[in-house]
Amino acid sequence: MIDLLIAGLFVFAGVAAVVALVVRDLLAASVALSTFSFIVALLYVVMGAVDVGFNEAVLGAGVTGTLFVVAIFRTRRGSMD
C-alpha cells in the first residue's frame, strides 16, 4: 500500500515537472514547479531525510514560487518558447 502511494507520488512529480515545462503561461508553470517541489519534499520525508524535506518545502514550494511570481509580474507572462 505504502509502495503504491510512493509510486503515485513519483508519477505525480513527473507529471508536474512536464506540465511546468510545457505550459505557455509562466504563472501556471511556476505553480506547477511549486507543486513539484512539494511532492519532492514529501518523497524526501518518506526516505527519512526530514531536514532536507523541510528545506525543500519551505524554499522550493514557498519562497521560490513567490520570487518567480514577482519576476513574472516585472516581465512578461507568456513564454517565448
Place this chain on the structure above:
Amino acid sequence: MRVPTLAVLLATLVVMLAAAPGLAPFGDPTAPASGHVAGHYLEHAYHDAHTPNVVTVMIADYRSFDTLGETMVVFAAGLACALMLLPRGRRGRVPRFLHRKVNLIAEVIVRIMLPAVQIFAFYVIFHGHYSPGGGFQGGALLAASILLGRIVLGRSRSQAAFPTALGRPLGAIGFAVFAGIGLVGFAAGGAFLQYDRMPFALPPDMLRNWGILGIELGVAMAVMGTLVSIFDDLSVGGR
C-alpha cells in the same frame, strides 16, 4: 516547445536513467556514504555536543565550516541581486500588484496564518537541537511570512512589519554572528569554529551545544534578511 529544447531534455533524461542503476540501494549499510565517518558521527554526536539531533550536530558543529560557506553563498546571492537590480532601481517605481486594493478573504486568512508561521519559525530555530530543522529552515520560514505579508497585506503594513532597509543589514549581521562565534574559540587558542574552547565556565559538550544555538541564530538572520532583500530588489529595483 521547440525541437532542440526537447532533444536536450530527452538526452538528459536518458543519461539520468542510465546513471540511476549505479546508485547505491536505498538504506544500504555498505554504501560509501554510510562507510567512513557516518558511524563515528552517530556514535559520538550526543556525547560530543549534548544534542540528540545528529543532523544538527553535523551541520552546525562537525561541518560548521561548510555551513559558513553555504551562508556566505546565500548572502552573496543577495548581494548579486542588489548589484544587478539596484543601481537603476533607485528611480524604480513600486509595481502595481504590491499596492493594489487588499482582498478581504486573503487578508483575513493571512492575518490568522502569519503569527502561527512566525512562532513555528522560532520553534524550528530554537528546537533544532531536538527536532528536524534549524537556522536555515527557520530563517526561510520567517522570510516566507514576511513575503506573504508583502504580497497580501499591502505596502504600508508590510513595510511597518519589516522595512526594506532592514533586509541586507540583517543578512550581514547574521553572517557576522556566525563568523564571530567561530572567532571566539579561535581567539581562545582553539581552531576556527571550535566551540569547546570558548572561554565560558561550562563543560565542553554544553559549550558546543550553545555554540550550535548561536550559529543557528546567525544562519537564521542571514537567510531571512537575504531572502527578503532579494524579494524587495526584484519587486522594486531594475527598469
